[in-house]
Amino acid sequence: MAETATVRPLPAGEVENWDYEADVVVVGFGIAGVCAAIEAAHSGADVLVLERTGGWGGAAAMSGGFIYLGGGTALQQKLGFEDTAENMEAFLTAALGPGVDKAKIHDYCHNSVEHFDWLVAHGVPFKEEFWGEPGYEPPADQGLMYSGGENAAPFKDLVPPAPRGHLAWTKDKKLGEKGGGYMLMEPLAAKADELGVRHEYDVRLRRLIVDDSGRVVGVAATRYGKPVQVRARRGVVLATGSFAYNHEMVLRFAPKIAGRPTATVEEHDGIGIQVAQALGADLAHMDATEVALVVDPQLVARGILVNGHGQRFVTEDTYAGRMGQAVLQDQDNKAYLVIDELALEEAMETQSSLSFLRVAPTWVAETVAELESDMGLPERTLQSTIDLYNHHAQQGSDPFLHKKSEWVKPIRTPLGAYDLRGYTGGFTLGGLRTDLDSRVLHVSGDPIPGLYAAGRVTSGICAGGYASGCSLGDGSFYGRRAGVSAAKQL
Amino acid sequence: MAETATVRPLPAGEVENWDYEADVVVVGFGIAGVCAAIEAAHSGADVLVLERTGGWGGAAAMSGGFIYLGGGTALQQKLGFEDTAENMEAFLTAALGPGVDKAKIHDYCHNSVEHFDWLVAHGVPFKEEFWGEPGYEPPADQGLMYSGGENAAPFKDLVPPAPRGHLAWTKDKKLGEKGGGYMLMEPLAAKADELGVRHEYDVRLRRLIVDDSGRVVGVAATRYGKPVQVRARRGVVLATGSFAYNHEMVLRFAPKIAGRPTATVEEHDGIGIQVAQALGADLAHMDATEVALVVDPQLVARGILVNGHGQRFVTEDTYAGRMGQAVLQDQDNKAYLVIDELALEEAMETQSSLSFLRVAPTWVAETVAELESDMGLPERTLQSTIDLYNHHAQQGSDPFLHKKSEWVKPIRTPLGAYDLRGYTGGFTLGGLRTDLDSRVLHVSGDPIPGLYAAGRVTSGICAGGYASGCSLGDGSFYGRRAGVSAAKQL
Structure with missing residues (x-):
């Protein structure tokens, strides 16, 4: 068989010496990897983490640090929010679909309170403060926030809203110095160290090592180009992240996001997906x-x-990720924000975690007709949209898209518009198909012996939609499961 | 290794007797399979086709029979249409994207004239008559038609339009008795027979048979539940169709189409994709x-x-498949057709291949306000849309979506609306990743020895978009390639 590329499995019989050995070998030291390592160690396994870069962190440490949790966590309760696992499940099923893995969402929601407690017990702090304004992340270190459009149309009338974005506390760090993602990873990495988890840095996954029975028994890697062979006595956990930085894979599976990867790291090259595909692993939701x-x-x-026709298309007070998906997936990545001068001034007074408020509008005009013309929209299109919006706004409502009345005011003049065509980006949510024990499933439906995965190398709780905190959420949750499952295999 | 499912490869060493043998074994007797069989036979191979049903035909024979061809085919020329391979390539790149396989589209367009001639030489007739009205298919047996929105916005101003939907001629059949798809398949099946291609019906693919080197050397199938083992001396061609009828796969990869498969047959269960995935085959565009x-x-x-907000979103004179994609993918499968009484009467006088014209509107009303209210749309939304449309229509134009002026007339009263929410359906376009020789590619990028595929079991020339005739088009084109490639392997 031709061997021009390296993702094919390496037969264990061809391995002459093992450079390292452990019961459980975890590949990738981001959120899924660290949680897998901790739980495997708790289960009595000798654990080795292989990390491609020079340290722990992964995309998690660079992220905002939201974890999507609910069903009545201690933090939700202390801050006076009622929530149930059933409401959380109903919301996520509606917001992350269509096509969600219902068993995974059920499992995730009904074990969310325990997962919150586990994080706290493992040193992750959450500040007892709620942030109720629209925003990507809290402007400071508030610990709880709406992060998926729960309190906006169409969800607010379907399921009792509860904030579920739990943000790891930066605590004694200076604000802005380290974000919530770092504060999530730091205590977990310290805990792994305390439990005796070993790590090898600058080690890059190339192939899985498989014995005659088809069982995964190790990892073939390289360090500065030289081969490193690592034996896994019980199991291998893939926690190598998404394929957002593999341009060819993105073109083949999620072309709308091609050329605009963000909120991830370039180590997210899809290698973990490919080495498992080479064993017949199944995939799911590769376009998400x-x-x-x-x-x-x-x-x-x-x-x-x-949108590019001057029409409204998404309620403006919902989760910004929901707006982003609407813009990129349904509106051909064309979007403009039209705002009047008084509203702009009002917005400038608010607290924000983004610097966008310092950007001036692309166009400003004295009248709607002038703005419409400057924006290159056909005559009367924007005028028609604003007339309709203002007609309803005068009655304080938005029957069209159901923006909450507190945000509904007629658009006045002078006004301006921002061209938002360069302001979308993201990462991929699809990947390996896994079961509730984080076992990687073969296309036959059976688990692949010895192989586990969690985090964005897998398809998790998200199918089409997203809520901030779902990736750190299912990554940490199913990372733990992967560690437990792998350690059990004797 | 657990063997609860049957898609895993069967080692050749475990085969005790071969029920059938051939140089090239083609699985599936639809358009891709018959073309593969013919070309393999032309190349001197002994060919056996395995078909799950009781006869040749597949989804192709049930289809309308369009083949998307261009670049100056004999039929285009005789009917006075200029076309070039470059224009065809530019159109398909724009209309079938984003994320198209550029090499495949280039190859397909630059060999399209030859492919037309091959079909004619193999007995497929095309009537020298053009049908220029909007429609799914010609109302009678006209041979050429626009089938992808080439002459509508936004494409008509990007690329010189040419009709490329070539329809196999029903000729001496009674109209309505047999469609173009049947007339495409019948002569090709006869030609295969004439060339000595053998077939076995009621034989259902279960697994691929693989030798120690990883080469595909046969097919493990069943007939009425009993095992049938077929040896392929040179190669196996998968031509088993899409996964539109595999509900679990649809939920995992293309959930928006879940529950609405059409224009395909229930044999399209994805088995061909799965048996190749089990060998590490790569996939592409599984959401398309x-x-x-x-x-x-x-x-x-x-x-x-x-749409569900009373807004226009797609030009109404384009290819109906383009409208269908816009409705299902971008508009949450909500769409209404608003038409006035006079226009409806005019439409009733036209020729059509569909019976929809005999369906009465869901709602009729004397005024727009009344219709809007009956449809449950927020006050003034539809009114606002119609006011804007009529404002421009009075000037004979549609600067908003660029519908051609011949179709632009103010919407008058009385008027009505059709609820089109139940009128979308389709099939999947994603599948195995193959190269220009129809070799199935392993995730490493190398071809899997002995394995070829074509038709909707593969990802062909389509990524996100579609034009009628692309599936019979790339299925027949790359079916031929698969036959040639497989026969060459000695």
Whole structure:
């Protein structure tokens, strides 16, 4: 068989010496990897983490640090929010679909309180403060926030809303120095160290090592180009992240996001997906993407978002990721924010975690007709949209898209518009198909012996939609499961 | 290794007797399979086709029979249409994207004239008559038609339009008795027979048979539940169709189309994709779907199509498949056709291949306000859309979506609307990744020795978009390639 590429499995019989050995070998030291390592160690396994870069962290440490948790976590309760696992499940099923893995969502929601407690017990702090304004992340270190559009149309009338974005506390760090993602990873990495988890850095996954029975028994890697062979006595956990930085894979599976990867790291090259595919692993939801619209939600809520035809298409007070998906997936990545001068001034006074508020509008005009013309929209299109919006706004409502009345005010003049075509980006959500024990499933439906995976190398709780905190959420949750499952295999 | 499912490869060493043998074994007797069989036979191979049903035909024989061809075919030339391979390539790249396989589209377009001639030489007739009205298919047996929105916005101003939907001629058959798809398959099946191609019916693919080197050397199948083992001395061609009828796969890869498969046959269960995945085959564009809006285009062009908010979103004189994709993918499968009484009467006088014209509107009303209210749309939304449309229509133009002026007339009263929410359906376009020689590619990028595929079991020339005739087009084209490639392997 031709061997021009390296993702094919390496037969264990061809391995002459093992450079390292452990019961459980975890590949990738981001959120899924660290949680797998901790739980495997708790289960009595000798654990080795292989990390491609020079340290722990992965995309998690660079992220905002939201974990999507609910069903009545201690933090939700202390801050006075009622929530149930059933409501969380109903919301996620509606918001992350269509096509969600129902068993995974059920499992995730009904074990969410325990998962919160586990994080706290493992040193992850959450500040007892709620942030209720629209935003990507809290402006400071508030610990709880709506992060998926729960309190906006169409969900607010379907399921009792509860905030579920739990943000790891930066605590004694200076604000802005380290984000919530770092504060999530730091205590977990310290805990792994305390439990005796070993790590090898600068080691890059190339192939899986498989014995005659088809069982995964190790990892073939390289360090500075030289081969490193690692034996896994019980199991291998893939926690190598998404394929957002593999341009060819993105073109083949999620072309709408091609050329605009964000909120991830370039180590996210899909290798973990490919080495498992080479063993017949199944995939799921390879087209699904998180898409951020990197514009301050405080600004968007006060204006109207229109597409390339000057039409409104998404309620402006919802989760910004929901707006981003609507723009990129349904509106051909064309969107403009129209806002009047008074609303803009009002937005400038708010607190924000983004610097977008300092950007001036692309166009400013004295009248709607002038703005419409400057924007290159056909005559009367924007005028028609604003007339309709204002007609309803005068009655304080938005029967069209159901923006909450607190944000509904007629658009006045003078006004301006932002061209948002360069402001979308994101990462991929599809990947290996796994079961509730984080076992990687073969296309036959059976688990592949010895192989586990979690985090964005897998298809997790998200199918089409997204809510901030779902990736750190299912990554940490199913990372733990992967560690437990792998350690059990004797 | 657990063997609860049957898609895993069967080692050749475990085969005790071969029930059948051939140089090239083709699995599936639809368009891709018959073309593979013919070319393999032409190349001197002894060919056996395995078909799951009781006869040749597949989805192709049930289809309308369009083949998307161009670049100056003999039929295009005789009917006075200029076309070039470059224009065809530019159109398909724009209309079938984003993320198209550029090499495949280039190859397909530059060999399209030869492919037309090959079909004619193999007995497929095309009537020298052009049908220029909007429609799914010609009302009678006309041989050429626009089938992808080439002459509508936004493409008509990007690339010189040419009709490329070539329809196999029903000729001496009674109209309505047999469609173009049947007339495409019948002569090709006869030609295969003439060339000595053998076939076995009622034989269902279960697994691929693989030798120690990883080469595919046969097919493990069943007939009425009993095992049938077939040896392929040179190669196996998978031509088993899409996964549109595998509900679990649809939920995992293309959930928007879940529950609405059409224009395909229930044999399209994805088995061909799965047996190759089990060998490490790569996939592409698993979310892509053809979506038909099964409403007469003669009617749609004369009205306005609005979404669940009463907004227009796609030009109403384009290819109906393009409208269908817009409705299902971007508009949450909600669409209404608003048309006035006079336009409806005019449409009723036209010729059509669909019976939709005999369906009465869901709602009729004397005024727009009344219709809007009956449809449950928020006050003034539809009114606002119609006011804007009529404002421009009075000037004979549609600067908003660029419907051609011949279809642009103000919407008058009385008027009505059709609820089109039940009128979308389609099939899946994603599948195995193959190269220009129809070799199935392993995730490493190398071909899997002995394995070839064509038709909807593969990802062909379509990524996100569609044009009628692309599936019979790339299925027949790359079916031929598969036959040639497989026969060459000695």
